[in-house]
Amino acid sequence: MEQIWSIRLIRFAAIFGLVGTFIGSHMAGQMDYALKPIHAHILLVGWLSVFAWGIFYKVYTIKYKKLVAIHSILGMVGALGLTVGMWMYNLNPFQLDESFVTVFFIVGGTLLLLAFLLFVVITFMVERRTV
DSSP: OHHHHHHHHHHHHHHHHHHHHHHHHHHHHHTOOTTHHHHHHIIIIIIIIHHHHHHHHHHOOBSSHHHHHHHHHHHHHHHHHHHHHHHHHHHOTTOOOHHHHHHHHHHHHHHHHHHHHHHHHHHTOBOOOOO
16 A cells, blocks of 8 residues: 555655746746745645655555555645645636635645645554564
8 A cells, every 4th residue: 555655645746846847937937936935835735744755655665555545645635735725726727716725725724734644643553674
């Protein structure tokens, strides 16, 4: 289970890394840094955190396998929800209702927070290896 979710998380993180660096190079080329907070969150949450979770699952075996899937789904949905919600909140390119955008942003951030809390719990559920 960990191996499957490990590669899924790493691939998901790689997409975030590509998007984040593209936004960064676009901002630098335009000399317009309005997307700086979104760029930072895409790289820190979407790239760095999700990648670290993928490496963790590659290295360690977890006692309760279902928690790996729950955490991974929460983390991916939360990272996407937070960053897309932040983008919509700051720019609102589709002229969506302000309340909807705010709730979308908050739900994404809350799911990501739950993923981080669950990850803390999971780190204490690692199977011991005998060498």
